[in-house]
Amino acid sequence: MALKLPNxxxxxxxxxxxxxxxxxxxxxxxxxxxxxxxGAKKVGTKAGQQMLGELxxxxxxxxxxxxxxxxxxxLEGIRQHSPQxxxxxxxxxxxxxxxxxxxWFRTEIDPGVLVQIGVxxxxxxxxxxxxxxxxxxxxxxxxxxxxxxxxxxxxxxxK
Amino acid sequence: xxxxxxxxxxxxxLSATAGFVYVVYALSKxxxxxxxxxxxxxxxxxxADSVFNTEFREELKNRGRxxxxxxxxxxxxxxxxxxxxxxxxxxxxxxxxxxxxLKDEFATYEESISNAKDQAIDAIQKTQNLIExxxxxxxxxxxxxxxxxxxxxxxxxxKNMGEIINHYIIESIGTEIDLSDQLEYIFLNLxxxxxxxxxxxxxxx
Numbered sequence: 001m002a003l004k005l006p007n008x009x010x011x012x013x014x015x016x017x018x019x020x021x022x023x024x025x026x027x028x029x030x031x032x033x034x035x036x037x038x039g040a041k042k043v044g045t046k047a048g049q050q051m052l053g054e055l056x057x058x059x060x061x062x063x064x065x066x067x068x069x070x071x072x073x074x075l076e077g078i079r080q081h082s083p084q085x086x087x088x089x090x091x092x093x094x095x096x097x098x099x100x101x102x103x104w105f106r107t108e109i110d111p112g113v114l115v116q117i118g119v120x121x122x123x124x125x126x127x128x129x130x131x132x133x134x135x136x137x138x139x140x141x142x143x144x145x146x147x148x149x150x151x152x153x154x155x156x157x158x159k
Numbered sequence: 160x161x162x163x164x165x166x167x168x169x170x171x172x173l174s175a176t177a178g179f180v181y182v183v184y185a186l187s188k189x190x191x192x193x194x195x196x197x198x199x200x201x202x203x204x205x206x207a208d209s210v211f212n213t214e215f216r217e218e219l220k221n222r223g224r225x226x227x228x229x230x231x232x233x234x235x236x237x238x239x240x241x242x243x244x245x246x247x248x249x250x251x252x253x254x255x256x257x258x259x260x261l262k263d264e265f266a267t268y269e270e271s272i273s274n275a276k277d278q279a280i281d282a283i284q285k286t287q288n289l290i291e292x293x294x295x296x297x298x299x300x301x302x303x304x305x306x307x308x309x310x311x312x313x314x315x316x317x318k319n320m321g322e323i324i325n326h327y328i329i330e331s332i333g334t335e336i337d338l339s340d341q342l343e344y345i346f347l348n349l350x351x352x353x354x355x356x357x358x359x360x361x362x363x364x
Contacts, residue, residue: 127348133359136356141329
């Protein structure tokens, strides 16, 4: 069964962070198992567990070492093979909007797609989408620039 | 006036000469009949010596000298008057001549000045004309240049108008347009291009 990424893990950067988090937690738990075996005091983990929690919940996995190992392998597979898309806005989207955009791509395009968010203030408004094959420009800047003949027409009419 | 004095003086001299001739002639007549020429001459010499003795000759000399002095004095007076008159006339003449010469010179000078003035005015006029032509030329050139620059600026403005407006709008709105306000536009465009994006994924994967 293919691993489903939660919408909070949208892009490659999030995926790498999640992988490191899972790796850290797995290492800490392995250390604790060894300590337990030798009667030493458990240390626990200091790594954040939010991403792991979402991953386990989304995929309905158990929170044990075996599941974490499988999770780690699947995350690595996704990082290497999943398609990527980049979408740029004039400003940084908030978390809710980010999740909605990621959700749309994973629902409508590909469940394993990694969505990278970029910021280009120069576009003013709208967005620019870079798919594996093409570039879609729905920015205000391009809209204005493509309307230059109309501006000129209006300008000459106003003379 | 001087001529009159000259005539009087000549008359006086002629009268004296005539008297003298007459005396000589009268004296030569006395006792000349029946005598030889040599006797007469000898007698005349003796008589002449007795008549024209030293006192008489001195007397004549004195009289002649006095008369001559009078004549000289009178003539000197006349000469002085004449000289004054001549000097006066000469002054007048010189004045007139100087006036004429000065007048001519002034006329020449005025003419020269006038010519120089005309030449200067002509030169100034030519210079003014030249300046005017240059001014007109420069004005035309400047107008052409200004028109060309204006056209160039307008062309550049029109060419870059999109960029200018874009820059202006983006500078003006900044981050005023919130992304949440653009959601509908974003998802509408994504939905409209969904097929194309899917196609990209199929081809690009």
